[in-house]
Amino acid sequence: MKRWFFLILAGVLAACSTENPMAPSPPSSNKPPSVRILSPVSGASLNGTSITIQISASDDTAVTRLTYQLNDAAEVTVPINPGPSINTSFGVSGLRLGNNTIVIKAYDSAGQIGSASLVVSTTTGNTNYPIPSGPTYYVGPGGSNANDGSRQRPWATLSYAVTQLKPGYVLRVLDGTYPESVQITVSGTPDQRITIASDTRWGAKINAQGALFGIDVRGSYIDIIGLEVTNATNSGIISWRPFNRFLYNHVYNIRAQCDTNGGVGINLGMPEAESSLALSNLIHDIGDLSAGSCTRIHGIYQGAPRGVVQNNIVYRARGFGITTWHAATAVVISNNLSFANLYGGISVGSGDNTRGNRAENFLVANNIVVGNPRGISEENNTGVNRFINNLVWNNGINWRLQTSSHQGSLAVDPGFVEFKADGSGNYRLSSTSPAIDRGLGEAAPSLDFEAGPRLKGVAVDLGPFEVR
Numbered sequence: 001m002k003r004w005f006f007l008i009l010a011g012v013l014a015a016c017s018t019e020n021p022m023a024p025s026p027p028s029s030n031k032p033p034s035v036r037i038l039s040p041v042s043g044a045s046l047n048g049t050s051i052t053i054q055i056s057a058s059d060d061t062a063v064t065r066l067t068y069q070l071n072d073a074a075e076v077t078v079p080i081n082p083g084p085s086i087n088t089s090f091g092v093s094g095l096r097l098g099n100n101t102i103v104i105k106a107y108d109s110a111g112q113i114g115s116a117s118l119v120v121s122t123t124t125g126n127t128n129y130p131i132p133s134g135p136t137y138y139v140g141p142g143g144s145n146a147n148d149g150s151r152q153r154p155w156a157t158l159s160y161a162v163t164q165l166k167p168g169y170v171l172r173v174l175d176g177t178y179p180e181s182v183q184i185t186v187s188g189t190p191d192q193r194i195t196i197a198s199d200t201r202w203g204a205k206i207n208a209q210g211a212l213f214g215i216d217v218r219g220s221y222i223d224i225i226g227l228e229v230t231n232a233t234n235s236g237i238i239s240w241r242p243f244n245r246f247l248y249n250h251v252y253n254i255r256a257q258c259d260t261n262g263g264v265g266i267n268l269g270m271p272e273a274e275s276s277l278a279l280s281n282l283i284h285d286i287g288d289l290s291a292g293s294c295t296r297i298h299g300i301y302q303g304a305p306r307g308v309v310q311n312n313i314v315y316r317a318r319g320f321g322i323t324t325w326h327a328a329t330a331v332v333i334s335n336n337l338s339f340a341n342l343y344g345g346i347s348v349g350s351g352d353n354t355r356g357n358r359a360e361n362f363l364v365a366n367n368i369v370v371g372n373p374r375g376i377s378e379e380n381n382t383g384v385n386r387f388i389n390n391l392v393w394n395n396g397i398n399w400r401l402q403t404s405s406h407q408g409s410l411a412v413d414p415g416f417v418e419f420k421a422d423g424s425g426n427y428r429l430s431s432t433s434p435a436i437d438r439g440l441g442e443a444a445p446s447l448d449f450e451a452g453p454r455l456k457g458v459a460v461d462l463g464p465f466e467v468r
């Protein structure tokens with residue numbers, strides 16, 4: 001049995017190995033190298049965003065260079081000692097959700113190429129999200145701002161790297177700690193957004209070291225993806241301009257004071273910051289909890305028209321988990337989980353408004369709001385809003401609406417795998433949860449908190465995780 005297994009395996013590997021038909025005609029005595037991928041097997045499925053690949057390569061003279069290409073990105077050179085026979089393993093990171101194609105090439109001194117390829121798929125692990133393609137640059141620990149920004153020669157600081165970005169560019173932030181407050185003044189365009197993405201989810205850690213802001217976005221059409229942000233004293237992330245998006249980030253330990261400035265985890269509170277998106281972020285411990293509640297310190301703050309707040313997990317803010325104020329109107333707040341905040345779970349309101357509008361035409365749906373003094377409320381200047389299919393449970397008062405009514409609400413235990421108020425629980429829905437398939441499709445984004453499909457089963461689930 002072992003023998004036929006290895007024969008089949010050898011056949012598969014041979015089928016994956018191809019010679020480059022475009023190579024110049026060599027002397028007949030000099031043949032191209034050959035490459036075999038020893039692991040993983042093609043078609044492998046894995047969690048996470050990086051893998052180790054083991055290969056062997058050989059040549060009749062010597063293999064002089066080895067490279068890999070991930071999903072048609074630029075070739076990356078793998079360090080080797082040239083020789084007729086190479087056995088080595090190397091890491092490939094930055095895998096995207098779903099299928100990834102990796103092509104490995106071995107060169108000989110005549111420039112002839114042998115190659116092999118494999119396809120691996122990543123599942124809905126905790127570290128996945130899609131990163132767009134485009135001209136891609138890198139910043140990483142041990143880099144230098146005198147480098148060219150390639151993966152092999154990354155820049156050193158985010159503050160420098162962001163000044164090099166143009167519309168359509170992607171900046172990948174390699175895993176490590178960045179003791180910086182990063183201000184972004186460049187802008188993308190509607191068709192050519194600028195992306196700043198951690199190479200793996202939460203692997204790139206921005207420590208603001210007591211500065212007001214961790215990430216301070218003064219441009220437009222900017223996407224911030226997958227970063228950890230801590231130790232700001234006003235806002236972890238703040239956006240001053242319209243059309244910015246904040247996805248899959250982890251913002252916590254924001255040491256805001258309960259003064260007139262207050263503080264926020266993700267601050268989209270400026271009346272000019274319209275049409276901004278906060279999706280699938282984890283936000284917690286905003287303000288000094290031991291000092292009690294404060295209505296100026298929140299998890300996510302929307303202050304402009306047409307914002308979207310979806311799939312976020314927010315807990316332990318001194319004020320509201322999610323709140324709107326200033327010129328907020330026609331905001332969508334859906335599929336969030338907000339718990340254990342010191343003032344309230346989700347509030348819809350406007351005030352101090354320079355644009356003359358009020359909080360109306362909101363869609364607040366599919367949220368789970370648990371264990372706050374107030375569950376879901378309307379505050380100050382509000383009109384008619386839609387509150388549909390929300391689950392509110394164990395709040396001091398579940399509902400406090402003033403100009404709207406709610407439909408399809410549940411007031412039952414959501415049936416998490418494990419609820420803990422300190423954030424150490426597992427907030428996926430258990431198989432018997434009443435929140436499964438209870439969501440309004442109109443309000444749901446296309447992906448869930450883990451960048452898995454938002455719709456499974458007959459309808460979307462409530463809260464940030466789609467479980468079945």
Ligand SMILES: [Ca+2]
Pocket residue numbers: 030031032033059060061062108109112
């Ligand atoms: Ca050769």
Ligand SMILES: [Ca+2]
Pocket residue numbers: 436437455456457458459460461466467468
């Ligand atoms: Ca479902």
